[in-house]
Amino acid sequence: MMIMTEFTAPTIADIRAAAARIAPHARVTPVLGSRELDDRAGAKLFFKCEHLQRGGAFKFRGACNAVWSLSDDEASRGVVTHSSGNHGAALALAAATRGIPAHIVVPEGAVAAKLANIERAGGILHRCAATLAAREETCAKVQQETGATLVHPYADARVMAGQGTIVLELVQQVPDLDAIVVPIGGGGLASGCASALRGLASGARLIGAEPAGADDAYQSLRQGVRVTDVVPHTVCDGLRATIGVPNFALLSEHHVEVITANDDATLAAMRLVWAELKQTIEPSSAVALAALLAQRKRFAGKRVGLVLSGGNVDLDAIPFDGAT
């Protein structure tokens, strides 16, 4: 059972405050491009390199904003979350910047490279079964025992505001974007970015990219009702979460559209990014390019930002076979 606390969507002021709060700790990530990829897409592509963010994923922004939003008293009791990987590592890193404990509940079957990141950052691992119920139960138990503050991976306004700082940077780095494509799992990144674009009155449209095998956000936003019965089956381990309740509400209100790509297309896109941009990204990052390449007509001649969301790939399990 998830107990929802009151939720207020982040404003542009919240996102600007987040940017100031995380500035001493987070990196301003570079934007890369490639003529070859532009040629393939028939569009001008700008890749925002969040896999070069601290911890190897954009998640550090939201986690860092949440950690530094706490009062000293709250902070002293630490933070807790459940996360299959990048958010857990990000929260552990963020907690370390403030010298407070981070309890990370991880389900069985998480990617080894991501667990190693959590431990390296000093996170305290709590293992549990790979169901949402088991994760939430373990999380609640840790909260009770420690008084730690829950920092949800995506259904959290502070987290969304942190992720939205990507857009503040990107529109500074690249003027006149027509669209920004971001991977969508639980919807924290999309929610923050949509809020930022709205707040900036930007002409750029936000588009979510989702694995076809975990397309609950796609279905939810089309049907106008949160679809929760999708059993995720995708190589994109960072995008298996169900879209969050506030995320669904926010993205619906902003009329954010979701496009999808199957895993073969995503792995082929990942390979393209490795080969052309020379950037080692994880599958969850590649779904944005894959979905864009599947809809070339729609993006023809446009200036498109794509968020490379993370680079914590298990190099022992590079799944290129399906892509060639």
Add this chain to the structure above:
Amino acid sequence: MMIMTEFTAPTIADIRAAAARIAPHARVTPVLGSRELDDRAGAKLFFKCEHLQRGGAFKFRGACNAVWSLSDDEASRGVVTHSSGNHGAALALAAATRGIPAHIVVPEGAVAAKLANIERAGGILHRCAATLAAREETCAKVQQETGATLVHPYADARVMAGQGTIVLELVQQVPDLDAIVVPIGGGGLASGCASALRGLASGARLIGAEPAGADDAYQSLRQGVRVTDVVPHTVCDGLRATIGVPNFALLSEHHVEVITANDDATLAAMRLVWAELKQTIEPSSAVALAALLAQRKRFAGKRVGLVLSGGNVDLDAIPFDGAT
């Protein structure tokens, strides 16, 4: 038979002129770092990202300088080279910036990803057997037939001067370096960088890093005589060349030292760069980090630049098995 033309080592003025000549075409590549890699090395490491150079390797600098050093008359007859890969692609790209033909003689067995780069850049491929004699013969034939100018991959002062521009950038980007470690094959990169450091009266030492299985430069510089009977056996396909005659002379005069790494260490270092820097580099790039990590004491507490020389790796043949 190789006919040596008169050779004058590049001066700092030549290298500055090269920088101006290539500026409209080449990229100023970024410098990346990682706390994790610093911790492992016990030193502060600055990775100069030449795998993000046009064509995916530093070779574009030298090729571009050579192409734009030609008179209009010379240029109109095109350029020719023999190269197993990155230099060939770089010369084709450079020729394209001037709208002139590039004839690239490639030996059998070259890396597929590199051949594809050459063709993509519009290079005219001439295949030959995988011996130096066959390459030089084919090259000479093309020269006779076309009047094209030979741009040797490393035994060429214009090429060296172009490669030396890396140092001009790096010392601007990172002050107070104690050392710069560069991969060494034929010695063009090392020659250019050594000349630049000498010309700048920099306190940083240039150190070559070479595969233990192709350590002719290491042996040559230790013995004071150019060793040409090493049969290369290494995964570093870009570093199998024998050190060039002028390169040997120049590096001897500058007292450049070479350190080595075996292929297992190089593949492990490549994996580290992929995992920690999220940069897709080729094995030839990783030998610098591998050799440094094998000599931690020597570099302890130092500020060290490392040139990530290229990123044209064949993703179908990622040789991680030996490294884990």
